[in-house]
Amino acid sequence: MGSPSFYRMEMITISIYFDNSATTAVLPAAAETALRYMTDFYFNPAAAYSASVNAERDVSAARAVIAAGMNADPGEVIFTSCGTESNNTALFGSLRAMHGRGRVVISGTEHPSVYEAAMDLKEQGYDVQLAPVDETGRVKLPELAELLTRDTRLVSCMHVNNESGAINDINSVYALVRRNAPDALLHVDGVQAYMKVPPVKCDLYSVSGHKLHAPKGVGALYVRRGVRIKPFLLGGGQEGGMRSGTTNTPAIMGFAAAVSDFAEHREEYLANILAVKTRLFEDLSRIRDVRLNGPALSEAAPHILNMSFMGVRGEVLLNALSEKGLYVSTGSACAAHKRGKNRILNAMGITGDRQDGAIRFSFSHFNTAAEADTAAQMIEEQVALLRRFRRR
Ligand code: PLP
Numbered sequence: 520m521g522s523p524s525f526y527r528m529e530m531i532t533i534s535i536y537f538d539n540s541a542t543t544a545v546l547p548a549a550a551e552t553a554l555r556y557m558t559d560f561y562f563n564p565a566a567a568y569s570a571s572v573n574a575e576r577d578v579s580a581a582r583a584v585i586a587a588g589m590n591a592d593p594g595e596v597i598f599t600s601c602g603t604e605s606n607n608t609a610l611f612g613s614l615r616a617m618h619g620r621g622r623v624v625i626s627g628t629e630h631p632s633v634y635e636a637a638m639d640l641k642e643q644g645y646d647v648q649l650a651p652v653d654e655t656g657r658v659k660l661p662e663l664a665e666l667l668t669r670d671t672r673l674v675s676c677m678h679v680n681n682e683s684g685a686i687n688d689i690n691s692v693y694a695l696v697r698r699n700a701p702d703a704l705l706h707v708d709g710v711q712a713y714m715k716v717p718p719v720k721c722d723l724y725s726v727s728g729h730k731l732h733a734p735k736g737v738g739a740l741y742v743r744r745g746v747r748i749k750p751f752l753l754g755g756g757q758e759g760g761m762r763s764g765t766t767n768t769p770a771i772m773g774f775a776a777a778v779s780d781f782a783e784h785r786e787e788y789l790a791n792i793l794a795v796k797t798r799l800f801e802d803l804s805r806i807r808d809v810r811l812n813g814p815a816l817s818e819a820a821p822h823i824l825n826m827s828f829m830g831v832r833g834e835v836l837l838n839a840l841s842e843k844g845l846y847v848s849t850g851s852a853c854a855a856h857k858r859g860k861n862r863i864l865n866a867m868g869i870t871g872d873r874q875d876g877a878i879r880f881s882f883s884h885f886n887t888a889a890e891a892d893t894a895a896q897m898i899e900e901q902v903a904l905l906r907r908f909r910r911r
Pocket of ligand 1: 540541600601602603604606630632677679680681708710711727728729738
């Protein structure tokens with residue numbers, strides 16, 4: 520019997536996948552775990568019979584695994600559907616629990632799930648300010664300090680930037696917030712950082728499963744004990760009343776399986792990821808007129824590399840490469856079609872030809888150095904071809 524047409528998928532041959540910041544392949548053990556909780560242990564953890572009590576116990580164990588990756592207590596972690604929901608809950612939920620309006624400060628390179636939420640807050644009457652970043656994409660601490668006023672309610676500063684791999688010094692940001700804006704909460708979007716860079720101190724921290732080889736449809740939010748969230752999903756009172764809705768047990772268990780695996784092999788995986796990135800960087804550096812966007816490799820997150828190929832349009836290169844089975848990104852999908860509209864690179868002062876020619880590569884431990892060599896060769900050929908066309 521054939522598959523029903525609504526889920527028949529075209530078979531696409533991907534030979535090299537360097538877009539792991541967009542999403543990752545699900546770890547087979549995570550998929551198997553999720554499957555078991557869909558087929559055998561499908562019970563609603565909120566029900567009263569023993570099978571449900573077991574499901575609830577398993578979700579608690581998963582919460583402990585995911586919390587450990589954030590250096591948090593399990594009781595401080597709630598499950599959500601994705602990083603976007605975690606970020607929206609952090610911003611809207613925490614502000615809704617406070618009285619009156621005030622200032623909200625976000626870094627100038629936040630993901631749309633923070634940036635657009637902040638723009639909505641601006642419409643609601645909050646005084647929203649963007650903290651500038653340096654040319655490597657890191658928030659400038661003295662400028663941030665200036666923006667932190669006594670009426671600041673919330674600061675949101677991402678841990679690792681999804682386009683440049685820049686790592687913000689969150690512990691210093693937290694110290695500044697405590698000193699200059701003592702009533703403010705610090706939210707950190709940790710979607711690209713979780714398990715890949717060491718945990719930090721803050722009040723709210725967002726993570727997402729599908730960036731770390733878990734199934735899509737699950738995220739988590741650390742809510743420091745004592746921080747109040749006014750939920751926007753009301754109902755059965757799951758997740759300590761902060762996020763109602765039947766617990767997504769399969770995805771949560773799959774998430775925990777993926778995190779356990781990463782935690783167990785962390786050093787080996789990170790060394791592998793960094794080796795692939797370094798190899799690709801070295802290979803690509805041999806092409807003339809390329810630029811590194813973001814911090815030096817030793818200072819960036821291990822899995823993200825952003826480089827510009829001068830004289831080439833990034834999306835044209837991306838399409839040419841995808842036809843050959845190499846999957847990369849121009850960084851910001853929403854800005855892909857508009858010249859000069861990459862908000863993140865603009866904030867870093869990367870404009871014009873350099874912005875147009877930017878490509879983001881992002882890696883997982885499934886990648887190899889041989890893939891980096893093959894990819895570099897494909898890129899070199901395509902860049903030469905596109906530059907020749909451009910000159911005509
Ligand atoms: N924050 C960052 C930094 C991201 O890179 C992403 C996804 O690309 C998100 C948030 C959103 O996460 P999700 O796709 O789980 O909604």
